[in-house]
Amino acid sequence: MRVQLNFALDRVKEPVIWHLSHYYRLKFSIRYASIDVEKGGYTVVDFSGEREDLNNGLAWAQEQGVEISALGINGANEWAI
Incomplete structure (x- = not known):
């Protein structure tokens, strides 16, 4: 997700x-980040794992x-941010 x-x-x-x-126990891939410590x-992160753990x-x-804003579910056609 x-x-x-x-x-x-x-x-x-x-x-x-x-x-x-x-x-x-969630696996993740960071797709994009914009962080300013001030x-x-x-x-934007892709998480995978058991549905209960994710929730x-x-x-x-x-x-x-x-x-948190959900951006997609299955990874297909989700490369655009």
């Missing part, structure tokens, strides 16, 4: 993607203040 993770300034330095990978930013991990990220 491709998602855009929007980070507020206070979340930019936190290892959110690592946490999702480590604690929720303004915040966003990252739980993204719910955790939202609880941490990360805004």
Whole structure:
């Protein structure tokens, strides 16, 4: 699943993607990122893993203040951002 993770300034330095990978067993590929440690930013990430782990991990990220936008499901024709 491709998602855009929007980070507020206070979340930019936190290892959110690592946490999702480590604690929720999600594999990831970062497709694009624009981060400014003075303004915040966003990252476009392809995640794969068990559906329950994906749902739980993204719910955790939202609880941490990360805004999430789903961009696609299966990877086909999803190279454009």
